Amino acid sequence: MEGFKWEYAPAPEAKDHAKLKTQYDLFINGKFVKPNSKKYFDTHSPSTLEKLAEVAEANAKDVDSAVTAAKLAYDKVWKKMPAKERSKYIFRIARVMQERARELAVIESMDGGKPIRESRDFDVPTAANHFFYYAGWADKLDYAFPNKKPKSLGVAAQIIPWNFPLLMAAWKIAPALATGNTVVLKPAESTPLTALKLAEIIQDCDLPPGVVNIINGFGNTGAAMVAHPHVNKIAFTGSTDVGKIIQKAIAGTNKKITLELGGKAANIVFDDAPIDQAVEGIVNGIFFNQGHVCCAGSRLFVQENVAEVVIRKLKERMETLIVGDPLDKNTDIGAINSKEQLDKINSYLEIGRAEGLELFQTSGSIPSKGYYCKPTLFIGAAQSNRVVQEEIFGPVLTIQTFRTIEEVIEKANNIPYGLSAGVWTDKGSKIFNLTSKLRAGVIWANTYNKFDPTSPFGGYKESGFGREGGLHGLAPYLTF
Amino acid sequence: MDPFKSVIIDQVGIEERIARFNSRSIKKQSKIQGLKLALNMIDLTTLEGKDTEGKVIQLCQKALHVADNIPNLPTVAAVCVYPTHVATAKQILKNSGVKIASVATAFPSGNSSLQIKLEDTKIAVDNGADEIDMVISRGEFLEGNYNFVFDEINAVKNACGAARLKVILETGELSTLDNVRKASDIAIAAGADFIKTSTGKIQPAATMPVTLVMLLAIKDHYQKTGKMVGMKPAGGISTAKSALQYLVMLNETLGPKWMNNEWFRFGASSLANDIILQLGKEQQGAYYSKDYISID
Numbered sequence: 001m002e003g004f005k006w007e008y009a010p011a012p013e014a015k016d017h018a019k020l021k022t023q024y025d026l027f028i029n030g031k032f033v034k035p036n037s038k039k040y041f042d043t044h045s046p047s048t049l050e051k052l053a054e055v056a057e058a059n060a061k062d063v064d065s066a067v068t069a070a071k072l073a074y075d076k077v078w079k080k081m082p083a084k085e086r087s088k089y090i091f092r093i094a095r096v097m098q099e100r101a102r103e104l105a106v107i108e109s110m111d112g113g114k115p116i117r118e119s120r121d122f123d124v125p126t127a128a129n130h131f132f133y134y135a136g137w138a139d140k141l142d143y144a145f146p147n148k149k150p151k152s153l154g155v156a157a158q159i160i161p162w163n164f165p166l167l168m169a170a171w172k173i174a175p176a177l178a179t180g181n182t183v184v185l186k187p188a189e190s191t192p193l194t195a196l197k198l199a200e201i202i203q204d205c206d207l208p209p210g211v212v213n214i215i216n217g218f219g220n221t222g223a224a225m226v227a228h229p230h231v232n233k234i235a236f237t238g239s240t241d242v243g244k245i246i247q248k249a250i251a252g253t254n255k256k257i258t259l260e261l262g263g264k265a266a267n268i269v270f271d272d273a274p275i276d277q278a279v280e281g282i283v284n285g286i287f288f289n290q291g292h293v294c295c296a297g298s299r300l301f302v303q304e305n306v307a308e309v310v311i312r313k314l315k316e317r318m319e320t321l322i323v324g325d326p327l328d329k330n331t332d333i334g335a336i337n338s339k340e341q342l343d344k345i346n347s348y349l350e351i352g353r354a355e356g357l358e359l360f361q362t363s364g365s366i367p368s369k370g371y372y373c374k375p376t377l378f379i380g381a382a383q384s385n386r387v388v389q390e391e392i393f394g395p396v397l398t399i400q401t402f403r404t405i406e407e408v409i410e411k412a413n414n415i416p417y418g419l420s421a422g423v424w425t426d427k428g429s430k431i432f433n434l435t436s437k438l439r440a441g442v443i444w445a446n447t448y449n450k451f452d453p454t455s456p457f458g459g460y461k462e463s464g465f466g467r468e469g470g471l472h473g474l475a476p477y478l479t480f
Numbered sequence: 481m482d483p484f485k486s487v488i489i490d491q492v493g494i495e496e497r498i499a500r501f502n503s504r505s506i507k508k509q510s511k512i513q514g515l516k517l518a519l520n521m522i523d524l525t526t527l528e529g530k531d532t533e534g535k536v537i538q539l540c541q542k543a544l545h546v547a548d549n550i551p552n553l554p555t556v557a558a559v560c561v562y563p564t565h566v567a568t569a570k571q572i573l574k575n576s577g578v579k580i581a582s583v584a585t586a587f588p589s590g591n592s593s594l595q596i597k598l599e600d601t602k603i604a605v606d607n608g609a610d611e612i613d614m615v616i617s618r619g620e621f622l623e624g625n626y627n628f629v630f631d632e633i634n635a636v637k638n639a640c641g642a643a644r645l646k647v648i649l650e651t652g653e654l655s656t657l658d659n660v661r662k663a664s665d666i667a668i669a670a671g672a673d674f675i676k677t678s679t680g681k682i683q684p685a686a687t688m689p690v691t692l693v694m695l696l697a698i699k700d701h702y703q704k705t706g707k708m709v710g711m712k713p714a715g716g717i718s719t720a721k722s723a724l725q726y727l728v729m730l731n732e733t734l735g736p737k738w739m740n741n742e743w744f745r746f747g748a749s750s751l752a753n754d755i756i757l758q759l760g761k762e763q764q765g766a767y768y769s770k771d772y773i774s775i776d
Binding site for chain 2: 003004005007008010121278281320329446447
């Protein structure tokens with residue numbers, strides 16, 4: 001019997017409620033103002049390729065007025081405000097984000113290409129939760145750090161990446177405000193829209209002008225922010241290369257810094273793991289957000305005696321993933337964020353092929369228009385392959401096998417990165433053994449890619465330093 | 481396959497997978513296809529102490545005429561009754577294509593001797609049952625007497641003759657998903673044609689996590705042997721929406737080969753009417769009164 005092939009009809013999320021202006025200015029001192037640069041750049045949808053809006057580009061003068069506004073707001077208003085009043089504003093932002101969750105989710109998927117299922121169920125609610133969580137800390141800092149007399153720093157310059165635009169903005173802004181700092185935030189140039197929507201929300205919440213300033217631009221804008229003398233603290237999430245440039249730039253100053261950089265996480269499956277659930281975790285680990293995740297489980301290590309069955313089950317599971325329109329509620333994997341990123345991923349597919357690795361891609365189709373990449377496996381990979389050593393930042397998983405626990409620990413640590421790792425085993429003792437030996441900031445056991453505002457996040461080695469989230473996420477914005 | 485080698489199940493992982501199935505949005509044509517398929521997979525069931533000939537006849541009529549006012553509607557898969565009512569059902573259903581399933585083996589507790597269980601099975605088969613729904617001995621299973629459970633299923637299978645055997649694990653009494661997996665493996669190895677979650681007499685009855693664990697057992701068996709085994713969640717599935725969620729899970733776990741009533745059934749009594757209500761809404765664009773839907 002052939003059976004019945006059940007295709008899911010398109011289920012697109014409506015986008016008529018998502019209000020976008022054709023042109024966005026710089027959000028400085030509580031108002032949208034024209035850029036001194038007089039320049040605007042376009043932001044596109046990576047799925048439909050249509051132009052969504054024009055966004056003002058900030059030059060050094062614009063950066064200066066944003067930082068000046070932040071400094072004034074810090075000195076005149078925010079520093080003096082009782083902490084419980086500060087916390088009310090942060091709560092208010094969280095609530096309005098929840099009220100506008102649908103609109104934020106739709107714009108996030110339009111501008112960034114991620115599936116609506118993720119922006120709706122993960123990005124937006126988690127972003128709101130960060131504001132809720134840190135709002136609660138604002139008037140309790142003396143209890144968070146007893147006898148240490150925590151004090152705010154001043155102006156925080158925050159530069160965020162394109163993979164979780166709104167969530168990263170929340171990760172950065174919420175703890176900075178709770179600890180009494182003011183903010184100049186620069187979203188990534190390919191995904192500026194949800195941060196600008198957040199600027200509108202901040203305006204609606206009557207946050208005192210200048211406490212949060214949101215400006216857009218490219219590398220030069222970020223460099224001007226980092227170099228500005230009135231900036232007291234830099235928080236950067238992005239590539240390791242840029243992280244190194246920033247650190248060089250601030251050498252000799254007393255600016256505080258946190259860096260959350262690249263990763264190439266080991267996801268380790270032992271023969272005593274719950275195999276079907278591990279396969280699900282492998283899928284979530286690498287194909288979540290098209291693999292545009294710094295903590296993605298991009299290096300799979302499977303114990304040799306279960307490798308065959310794990311790889312077979314993984315391939316079968318991948319065949320059920322739906323790649324397509326980010327706004328369709330059934331889409332599992334959306335569009336690659338930009339042409340530049342797609343080219344980079346494709347170049348790594350070539351490198352892997354040239355290295356002689358077995359390549360597996362799913363048989364389903366991908367849309368002819370837009371930037372898409374099929375979920376991909378490189379089977380039979382080794383430590384010496386470039387696709388194993390370098391961060392691809394796409395839906396590409398390398399699979400290596402191992403024989404013993406010592407071997408896999410050594411291989412997992414044999415990489416310049418150290419952001420995250422995953423361990424799959426039914427044995428609790430094995431989990432504790434590994435978590436103490438893996439050099440990674442976050443280690444998940446029998447799950448992957450779990451995030452919570454209460455939980456600190458950050459890296460080892462070239463994955464950066466400093467922690468975001470949780471009580472630990474307050475410290476980088478304070479002096480003691 | 482060694483049925484006593486445990487496959488490890490992680491409950492949290494199973495629940496996350498279920499959440500993912502339930503986030504699928506089934507609309508328009510795919511919804512109508514799914515609803516019709518679900519209707520066609522129903523084992524319309526009456527298993528009460530107060531069952532009478534009259535009640536069974538009425539249920540069989542319902543099976544033959546689910547909703548004649550809606551064109552191109554499939555029939556249900558089967559009617560499920562106690563062995564003593566099989567003959568009555570046979571009279572009505574005859575050659576209609578609707579199968580007759582009968583519970584047997586001292587349903588629902590299964591606490592009786594093998595001799596009586598085999599006799600119970602024989603009565604149902606002799607009266608014309610196409611399918612036998614047996615219960616496993618949960619007490620023996622929980623005591624660790626897996627060989628006993630295996631042998632009993634195997635003996636009942638032999639007594640079934642041409643009738644297909646559905647093995648009820650009564651997962652609500654097995655407590656853990658690890659146990660559900662182990663019982664599934666034993667039942668499949670002992671010759672089950674179908675594995676089934678529940679009697680409907682114990683809460684919780686069918687749940688999606690339990691059903692997923694059983695589907696994965698079926699999948700592993702198919703991978704190893706090439707032999708298909710059917711799945712029947714029973715009890716507690718009463719809405720069309722929930723039936724569609726089960727079908728999504730089936731579709732993405734076992735795939736098209738299982739997407740028919742030869743290999744998947746819903747044990748339910750009120751599900752059919754909710755499906756009819758939803759199908760009517762899809763066709764007319766609005767809900768109509770439940771008074772238009774027969775209740776037997």
